[in-house]
Amino acid sequence: DAEITQSPRHKITETGRQVTLACHQTWNHNNMFWYRQDLGHGLRLIHYSYGVQDTNKGEVSDGYSVSRSNTEDLPLTLESAASSQTSVYFCASSWDSTTYEQYFGPGTRLTVT
Amino acid sequence: AQSVTQLDSQVPVFEEAPVELRCNYSSSVSVYLFWYVQYPNQGLQLLLKYLSGSTLVKGINGFEAEFNKSQTSFHLRKPSVHISDTAEYFCAVREGAQKLVFGQGTRLTINP
Numbered sequence: 001d002a003e004i005t006q007s008p009r010h011k012i013t014e015t016g017r018q019v020t021l022a023c024h025q026t027w028n029h030n031n032m033f034w035y036r037q038d039l040g041h042g043l044r045l046i047h048y049s050y051g052v053q054d055t056n057k058g059e060v061s062d063g064y065s066v067s068r069s070n071t072e073d074l075p076l077t078l079e080s081a082a083s084s085q086t087s088v089y090f091c092a093s094s095w096d097s098t099t100y101e102q103y104f105g106p107g108t109r110l111t112v113t
Numbered sequence: 114a115q116s117v118t119q120l121d122s123q124v125p126v127f128e129e130a131p132v133e134l135r136c137n138y139s140s141s142v143s144v145y146l147f148w149y150v151q152y153p154n155q156g157l158q159l160l161l162k163y164l165s166g167s168t169l170v171k172g173i174n175g176f177e178a179e180f181n182k183s184q185t186s187f188h189l190r191k192p193s194v195h196i197s198d199t200a201e202y203f204c205a206v207r208e209g210a211q212k213l214v215f216g217q218g219t220r221l222t223i224n225p
Contacts, residue, residue: 031211033212035215040122040217041217042119042203042215042216042217042218043157043203043215044215045212045213045214048211048212050210050211058212090156090157092157094211100145100147100162100164100207100211100213101147101159101162102157102159102213104149104156104157104158105156106155106156107154107155107156
């Protein structure tokens with residue numbers, strides 16, 4: 001079955017380290033998104049991509065970067081991790097402009113100490 | 114920019130009681146609205162969506178929502194809840210080509 005996976009599921013890192021969170025989908029979806037989930041804020045969009053080589057900043061992009069070299073993957077990099085980036089990160093994908101439904105991965109819980 | 118307000122951060126109800134989770138959105142043309150559910154330690158999954166047509170939308174697990182343009186609301190309802198409905202519920206609105214803007218979430222707790 002097609003799916004969307006995230007790895008690792010849990011990560012503890014130290015302040016200042018570079019961290020990359022992986023997202024892989026097998027639906028061949030054009031659109032991919034990264035969100036962070038924090039108590040009281042719901043989900044906030046970090047970066048998104050509408051296709052290979054396309055990346056765009058979302059609402060809370062400072063300190064994060066993404067690259068899209070193929071359809072299946074959109075890795076999220078924290079250039080220099082900060083304690084404020086402790087959060088649960090969700091990747092999502094969607095196919096087209098007729099349904100707008102996004103399919104979510106299981107999430108990565110990141111703790112920055 | 115679009116915005117979504119979920120009026121209750123937590124809603125406790127007894128099992129088999131009805132429930133309504135409230136959602137208001139900022140006014141715009143061509144509003145597309147969604148409700149997602151997040152069970153503990155899982156990602157989000159779509160409950161239902163309103164794109165056009167009938168203002169009463171039925172979703173999975175017995176949930177339904179009503180689109181009210183004049184009140185800019187999209188409240189989620191279920192006539193009789195079960196313990197298994199315990200989860201966090203997110204209202205979302207489409208922004209731009211493919212993006213979604215989410216509300217802050219409502220934690221629904223079902224008490225036996």
